[in-house]
Amino acid sequence: SFKEPMFQVKAQLGFQVLRTKPAVAPNGSPSWNEDFMFVAAEPFGDGYLVLTLEHRGPKGLMVVGVALVALATIERRVDDRKVVAKWFTFDNLGLGGGDEKRGYKGRVQLRLCFDGGYHVMDEPAHVCSDYRPTARQLWKPAVGTVELGIIGCRNLVPTKVVNGKGSVDAYAVAKYGPKWVRTRTVLDNLDPKWNEQHTWKVYDPCTVITLGVFDSWGIFEADEPPDPTCQDVRIGKVRIRISTLQSGRVYRNMYPLLFLTPSGLKKMGDIELAVRFVRSTPTIDVLHVYSQPLLPLMHHIKPLSLGQQEMLRNSAAKILAAHLSRSEPPLRCEVVLYMLDADSHSFSMRKVRANWYRIISLVAGVIDVVRWVEDTRTWKNPTATILVHALLVMLVWFPDLIIPTLAFYIFVIGAWNYRFRSKTMLPHFDPKMSLAENIDRDELDEEFDVMPSSRPPEVVRSRYDKLRTLGARVQTVLGDIATQGERVQALVTWKDPRATGIFVGLCFVVAIILYLIPSKMVAMASGFYYLRHPLFRDRAPSPAINFFRxxxxxADRLL
Structure with missing residues (x-):
């Protein structure tokens, strides 16, 4: 017998392994109450879910018993109905010799089901090509079709040497939803032509079709000895968002094939594509899709955590890569993972700075509005300030016009920007926005480094110090944000009795004034006071800002 036994259950489906937390069982009946999710691919065949009961003792883990659950016997559900729990028996199957008699080792109560109401992503969410649930009975009708014409490439950069000259054996792979297509391989040609056309059904226009170009190894014997572990070389990738396509219009363009390598950004050539979206339902049905949830209903009823989503996505990518490697023609694992952006969540200082500049560009519009307001209230353009006074009077005395005026203003902005829309070229990878043109070599080397790092200790130490410097800046910004929020809380928490007394007293006075004086008069007076001429304004900060600071x-309580 065990003293204060601790048990845990290991669940394994293929290469996916999850373990429960250890549970103390003084009475021999441990309880876990944990939810596990696995990715299972049909057909199930003779697949099993393997459950192993393990005992955690002073000498380590010891297997107590094993239970096998056939996947074909597990029930299916498409909603959030409760699944009936069942008992499964642990025995010593596979723990001893082959002829050992099976013995009873206990039972475990499980709720098992195939959840068809979820969509398992195998791509990043922002470039996903399909959002449908797993269960086919939940699929909605298609809203159209997308036709992709893969015409050919030009000026490809040689990736290997054959018979003393540069060579490329290029082929293209396109993916949209669960359907993958692969062109034929054009041998030893830097300007390959395919002239192939493929069609997919579109269920959601807010999706992305992905096309990649690769160089096939193993067809020709290069000047060097053949390496069986050599992978197909990535040449480039193109993404096209379906929602950017006008219905019925053919977009035929040349797209640069850009590829980021440890030595920098390279243009590997150009690819010519023709794409067309054809609407198969009324326009109102296509527009109705924009009001529907992006993910199936189960993602909102019982949402998955970020950790679960990432784990399921990695598992789905591995299962899909193994499946496509057995297809005809086969797709190699590195090709599938590149198309699925399996390494998109790896750390990159370049992406950190690029995302920071994206935030700055968004905030720039707000900053421009603040500057315009400041210029208006300081009378830098007297005509504009007088017009703002007139607009203020109109909106204060006729408040019903505020929302219509704002809506009409947004309409004018949208109608004005319609003139500058792109009419021919579709959005593509932007090296400038990606900060890939003039990237620091050390940052690029860090981006392509494996986990754990394979670089010398002094290089890792230098990168760690740089990361600490960046972390110190982030720490300061987070501290400033927390300080401002705590100052807002301090207005009514009496941490500073004098300040809270002043604020509460002013709130009482303001309430009495607003009770006695019409709100229109107060709004008018406040607006004119805010827009007063600089001759009547002190250049020092306002009393309200001084009070808040x-x-x-x-912050003064932190060590």
Whole structure:
């Protein structure tokens, strides 16, 4: 017998392994109450879910018993109905010799089901090509079809040497939803032509079709000895968002094939594509899709955590890569993982800075509005300030016009920007926005480094120090944000009795004034006071800002 036994259950489906937390079982009946999710691919055949009961003792883990659950016997559900729990028996199957008699080792109560209401992503969410649930009975009718013409490439950069000259054996792979297509391989040609056309059904226009170009190894014997572990070389990738296509219009363009290597950004050539979206339902049905949830209903009823989503996505990518490697013609594992962006979540200082500049570009519009307001209230353009006074009077005395005026203003902006829309070229990878043109070599080397790092200790130490410097800046910004929020809380928490007394007293006075004086008069007076001429304004900060900056925060309590 065990003293204070601790048990845990290991669940394994193929290469996917999950374990429960250890549970103490003084009475021999441990309880876990944990939910596990696996990715299972049909057909199930003779597949099993293997459950192993393990005992955690002072000498390590010891297997107590094993239970096998045939996948074909597990029930299916498409909603959030409760699944009936069943008992499964642990025995010593496979723990001893082959002729050993099976013995009873306990039972475990499980709720098992195939959840068809979820969509298992195998791509990043922002470039996903399909959002449908797994169960076919939940699929909605298609809203159209997308036709992709893969015409050919030009000026490809040689990736290997054959018979003393550069060579490329190029082929293209396109993916949209669960359907993958592969062109034929054009041998030893830097300007390959395919002239192939493929069609997919479109269920959601807010999806992305992905096309990649690769160089096939193993067809020709290169000057060097053949390496069986050599992978197909990535040449480039193109993404096209279906929602950017006008219905019925053919877009035929040349797209640069850009590929980021440890030595920098390279243009590997150009590819010519023709794409067309054909609507098969009324326009109102296509527009109705924009009001529907992006993911199936189960993702909103019982949402998955970020950790679960990432784990399921990695598992789905591996299962899909193994399946396509057995197809005809086969797709190699590195090709599938590149098309699925399996390494998109790896750390990159370049992506950190690129995302920061994206945020800055978004905030720039707000900053421009703030500057315009500041210029208006300082009378830098007297005509504009007088017009703002007139607009203020109109909106204060006729408040019903505020929302219509704002809506009409947004309409004018959208109608004006319609003139500058792209009419021919579709959006493509932007090296400038990606900061891939003039990237630091050390940052690029860090981006392509494996996990754990394979670089010398001094290089890792230098990168760690740089990361600490960046972390110190982030720490300061987070501290400033927390300080401002705590100052807002300090207005009514009496941490500074004088400041809270002043604020509460002013709130009482404001309430009495607003009770006695019409709100239109107060709004008018406040607006004119805010827009007063600089001759009547002090250049020092306002009393309200001075008061707020004097409020206490929790920063002085940190060690």
């Amino acid at each position: 004097r409020l206490p925060s929790q």
